[in-house]
Amino acid sequence: MSSQITTAFVQQYSANIQMLSQQMGSLLRDKVRVESVTGKNAFFDQVGSVTAVLKTSRHSDTPQIDTPHSRRRVSLADYEFADLIDQQDKVRLLIDPTSSYAQAAAMAMGRAMDDVIIAAATGTAFTGETGATSTAAQTAIAAGGAGLTIAKLRTAKQTFDLASVDPSIPRHIVVGPEQITNLLSTTEVTSSDFNTVKALVQGEIDSFLGFKFTVSNRLAKSGNDRTCIAFAQDGITLAIGKDVSARIDERADKSYATQVYYCQSIGATRMEEAKVLGIVCQEA
Numbered sequence: 457m458s459s460q461i462t463t464a465f466v467q468q469y470s471a472n473i474q475m476l477s478q479q480m481g482s483l484l485r486d487k488v489r490v491e492s493v494t495g496k497n498a499f500f501d502q503v504g505s506v507t508a509v510l511k512t513s514r515h516s517d518t519p520q521i522d523t524p525h526s527r528r529r530v531s532l533a534d535y536e537f538a539d540l541i542d543q544q545d546k547v548r549l550l551i552d553p554t555s556s557y558a559q560a561a562a563m564a565m566g567r568a569m570d571d572v573i574i575a576a577a578t579g580t581a582f583t584g585e586t587g588a589t590s591t592a593a594q595t596a597i598a599a600g601g602a603g604l605t606i607a608k609l610r611t612a613k614q615t616f617d618l619a620s621v622d623p624s625i626p627r628h629i630v631v632g633p634e635q636i637t638n639l640l641s642t643t644e645v646t647s648s649d650f651n652t653v654k655a656l657v658q659g660e661i662d663s664f665l666g667f668k669f670t671v672s673n674r675l676a677k678s679g680n681d682r683t684c685i686a687f688a689q690d691g692i693t694l695a696i697g698k699d700v701s702a703r704i705d706e707r708a709d710k711s712y713a714t715q716v717y718y719c720q721s722i723g724a725t726r727m728e729e730a731k732v733l734g735i736v737c738q739e740a
Contacts, residue, residue: 479567483672484574484630490693498697499528502525502695502728504523532695535568535721544713557716572722573694574676576726578734581726592735593729596733601636602737602738604631606639606644627686629667629687669715682737682739686736692732702717
């Protein structure tokens with residue numbers, strides 16, 4: 457059982473166990489492409505763009521134009537959580553903590569899912585017939601000694617547009633709290649003259665320049681630089697071999713303590729470099 461549980465032993469009457477501040481599950485699962493897969497490794501085949509050729513004469517030979525094919529590999533990893541609640545613990549506590557343990561475990565699984573997605577966004581993708589070729593992400597927008605600025609957002613939008621990323625595909629951007637503060641101090645975002653979509657919802661930025669904002673504290677940081685992620689929704693794939701599942705059982709080998717057990721098997725990959733872009737933002 458958790459060595460921390462003794463802090464909840466009854467000293468005075470209480471009706472609830474309070475969940476401390478934490479990210480309540482996954483923020484990004486519904487913002488990427490999700491695929492159910494079987495096996496340790498999964499492969500996603502892709503077809504590239506082709507170019508039509510001009511027909512210069514009547515009865516000319518049929519042209520042979522090879523359609524480019526590519527492939528991405530994603531490897532699944534297993535995540536699990538388990539904790540025990542002794543029968544004696546339930547006697548000492550005024551309430552049964554089992555449901556709270558289960559809730560905490562479920563939220564932990566969601567956060568692990570976000571970590572996998574974030575790592576895949578700007579990390580190495582594995583390509584080729586067997587997935588043995590390492591492919592790096594496209595060069596990120598540099599910090600330039602500044603936080604998140606309108607100029608960086610415009611550059612991100614232009615980068616996607618120049619790569620012919622379909623504008624009908626939802627575009628997202630994951631930022632940290634400090635980047636929201638950067639934008640809230642910018643007149644262009646807070647002014648309806650520059651943003652037809654209401655930018656402020658109870659003090660939080662909703663969307664701007666076609667990007668839907670998500671605030672996360674799990675983005676990678678190196679020194680004072682935080683790497684935010686802009687992406688088209690199908691630019692990242694979350695592969696789920698086994699979705700989050702739970703078991704709550706008595707353990708005969710542990711004096712019939714109740715065990716809360718959660719597990720999942722997931723992986724993620726960047727599907728296309730043109731659809732995922734890092735934006736490095738300097739923080740105070």
